Amino acid sequence: MDTLRLRVACGLVAALVLSSGVGASAQGVEGLLPPPAPASYRGRKVVIDFTRSGPQVTSMSILCRPGGFERREMHATRGILVIDGESSWQYLPERGVVLKRPSKGEGGEVMRPEQLQQALASYDVRVVSSARVAGRQSRAIEFTPHQVGSRPRRLVWVDVETGLILRTEVYGSENSRLSWLSVFEELEYHPALDAAAFRMQVPAGVRVVESGAEPCLEPAAAESLAGLPVALPDYLPEGFVRQCIRARRESGYGEVQVVFGDGLSMLSLFESTSFREAEQDPGPAPPVALGGFTGRWHDLGRVTGISWHAPWAHLALLGELSRSEMQKVAGSVRTHTELSAPPAHQ
């Protein structure tokens, strides 16, 4: 009997030692995350999207300077993104446009403690064995959703000195396969950067499509601005909270975007007064039952979409959730007024 007790005690001690060594506690992970140390850098990144019919490989050059300055050049398509401290300029050569919008202070890719904090509500977070990435010492953090299969699992390698995200792996909700890889192949900190690199030079003949500032609104203000009732889901997966409602109205066209996030993944609910079908029809989209409506699935790579038409607006839900979760969220969408109304008498 004593031998049995001894074995059990040894087993418990061993389990404690192992758990502290392999999977750090949530608090430990947060402590291990290096504080973001702004640094200018120049690098080249490789991105592989495994989700489409054929894996897509591309690479891009990235220049970044603290203060919200960034430049990305997609090598294959010649696309450019410039963030000049005030505005974000996205040049789409295949469409002959530059999309300009106020910068939200983005620039650089740094893992922030508050992201971790929010992610802890819906992910098991732990430090796993890591390796050098682009010559930099890294710390690998794994995010496994509490509800396995409901949303992607992610692995992130963070530079231990700067907090820069060096590598990201995303695994599919439905099949646990690697669906997305983004990694710095080359990276140089504190390079000599020409200030001109952070100014967008619009090529001749290219039109600039500008969006004004779109602040986050309350539902009533968004309804007033867009001219259509704001829709919200009655159901959200664990950890998702509403982050922002954006609205706009131009030339009779009204649009609302409601954004939800769990710290790592985002869900967008769009509604509009009109809807434009894709110019290049990819073929018949499979239908999906949404309570009293019938929607359509849209395969958008890592992101899945559902579009449908309700009496008050055209709607679409975009996110990385599993299809069953997407359908559940979309099926629970009601107008803000309906959701705010007191429950009917039982």
Add this chain to the structure above:
Amino acid sequence: MNDARCEEYHELVSAFVDERLDGPDLLRLETHLEACGGCRTFERELRHFKELLPAVEAFRTLRRPPAGFAALVAARAVREQGALTVPFPAARARGRWVGMVAAAAAAALFFAWSWQRLLPVGSPEQKFAARSFSPGVEVAEAGSMDTWMREHAMLARESTLLGHAEEAEFASFNAGAVAGR
């Protein structure tokens, strides 16, 4: 790839490699292949990459690739097979093998892969800084799944959500036809 006309034959070559081509199209392609060295090379490369695809699929099904594996494989593909790295919709429209070439190239290069050959960082920003200006402003576009996908990804990017920084670019380039090299 000798001239612009070859572009229209690439879809036929892709179907030919897939053994999906017959009738007048087959005759037309065979006639062209006899005269065009570029398209014969293209056909040979497609057949070669097709043979390597099982390796790509094996890579895809890995639950956890070893650190550094995919990055270097893909990087080598991009660096050494630059012309094959446009697997976006316009490229796919020319035939499914064209769209899969980049990944197959990655697999091919994996076999010759070594850990030590990282190139120094270049300065490609210079060539873009020399482009000319033509400012002009128009109102934003109306909604569609394409534009909403881009909006979704851009907002995710602004939130610095993990792995979304590049998705905004992918979303944009997947939203319409893409100019090749």
